[in-house]
Amino acid sequence: MAALDRVKVLVLGDSGVGKSSLVHLLCQNQVLGNPSWTVGCSVDVRIHDYKEGTPEEKTYYTELWDVGGSVGSASSVKSTRAVFYNSVNGIILVHDLTNKKSSQNLYRWSLEALNRDVVPTGVLVTNGDYDREQFADNQIPLLVIGTKLDQIPEAKRNEVLTRTAFLAEDFNAEEINLDCTNPRYLAAGSSNAVKLSRFFDKVIEKRYFLRDGNQIPGFSDRKRFGGGTLKNLHYD
């Protein structure tokens, strides 16, 4: 089997926003029939065509790591979760359009993932007026996805969408709003699909390509996991 290069993307968000459904939709192109509680982390793999339609098209595996839990978890759970945040190439932030708190918690989620060297003390430096500087020099591409769009009544849709536009701007990221139980939101050719594709392309670019377009020479994944003494367990 051809050794396709790998890329790791985290999927973060509060419990019950629909991360597992989203990941299932992105990877299997099918709707998840029986969503259940995610304990720990569940991974799925999406095969992505980088620069689709151009002569430089290449296929990459994108691993979507769906980390379960809430921002208010005990610090022991947070320390355990931190082990999944190693060597991340991209982050998808998922929030529930019907639940404002889940959008506000995204700031804390992103801080948790990006500053995982800082011991979580519960002291939140930012509370709504956060520091855009922190996200300005952030190298990891972000994407904000709002779920349960179908549950918002037509009248309130504009208001909700303007709010999420502000949110995405804060993160310096693109945003997609959809309903995870309906695959037509990500139908090929729709603007959502284009944004998604662009996001994954950006992730792959940051990971594998230097600014001038040359590929970063052969980077083995063997050093990534805990101490460098593990054998790479790829079954071919």
Add this chain to the structure above:
Amino acid sequence: MTLQYHVSDPVLHCIGSLGSPELPTYRLPFPCCAAAPQGWKQEAKTPVAIAKMWPTDHQLDSSSFHHYFLLFVCAGGFVSSHHLQGHQVLFFGFGWLFFMRQLFKDYEVRQYVVQVVFSVTFAFSCTMFELIIFEILGVLNSSSRYFHWKLNLYVILLLLVFMVPFYIGYFVVSNIRLLHRKRLFFACLVWLTFMYFFWKLGDPFPILSPKHGILSIEQLISRVGVIGVTLMALLSGFGAVNCPYTYMSYFLRNVTDADILALERRLLQTMDMIISKKKRIAVAHRTMFQRGEVHNKPTGFWGMIKSVTTSAPGSENLSLIQQEVDALEELSRQLFLETADLHATKERIEYSITFQGKYFNFLGYFFSIYCVWKIFMATINIVFDRVGKTDPVTRGIEITVNYLGIQFDFFYAISSSKSSNVIVLLLAQIMGMYFVSSVLLIRMSMPLEYRTIITEVLGELQFNFYHRWFDVIFLVSALSSILFLYLAHKQAPEKHMAL
């Protein structure tokens, strides 16, 4: 199996969290009077904390409504503090505040009904206790006290027997997708079933003298009392054993950093294996898709028969890999929980070395002696057919520590945005029943002259029965939790030695 031990101080915590929820919250157990002032200072309202409470631009809508409403309610309560109604309003405000800040901190409340019902139950429960205090202190004249007692009791019974169970049934039913359309109908059905069992509860217990009618207040109170007393005894028993187990560092297993690292490595290895298997499945799906074979899961009866006889070899291989993936995912979940458990134990070890930790360790020894004494007394009461005469203060501390601490941790552990409404209503129901039965039990410990009003209001219930029942359930609960904790404690280090 993993058990999470959180020592949380409900009372100080919720009062202290009136300040900014983002300030570091220190978890202190309730009966540490020496440490209480310290805890208060750390969680006091600083000007910065108050400023953070005001809504910023992003939050201007329902949460600001809550803040203003709350201020209005508290102000109103304060102003009319000479009347009992004023106090009730104040308690209502507290209940609301507690609900918002503590229980539903991370969720957005969409159903105001739940919030209102919870706050009302809380308000009336607190008022009942206040009435007892008024009784002892002699505040207000006795006819108005009697009137308030009666009113309070009727309202609480109305809530506990009619409203809250109905709403619980309604929210449970609306969570189930199948019954969503006719949820009102099914909610009524659930409520009728509840009423039937509630009534049947009265038969095996000798709680009434036969001269009372069917729909009298004594019937309802006695049943509510039985349920409440059982709950109290169960929780007290468990708390009496769990409390010293949590405080004392003697029971802490020894966890080193190397253990944690080894476990984390195993976890990442497992994730790696899952990924590589999923890659194979994805590649196989893609090639099949490109070749034009669409991988259909066999649907229906004939589909399954067909798939037995004619199955492509590729798909057999795939289903085998899928099974392996499921097994590996289960393993990864187990490893995650174990790692979290180890982290928690390590933090507790670090905490126990500090001065606060040593202080609580000492408290733990003190509590364990106290709990052993309680169990001993319960046994004596049963064996020698005595009725317990503990003082209300001890019982009060017991109730607060054991009940509230456990309730909140349990709530946090099982809450989610789907079931949060149901859980809050359950909490309201349990709290109400608890308070009613506390009144019943307290009556026994009060001097004779104060008992009259309770006896007058509640009629002639067999109070001795309640005390005996409490002792029995308490003993059973304490002994089974000792057994349970012993087994859990024994099982854990053996699991780690197998790594």
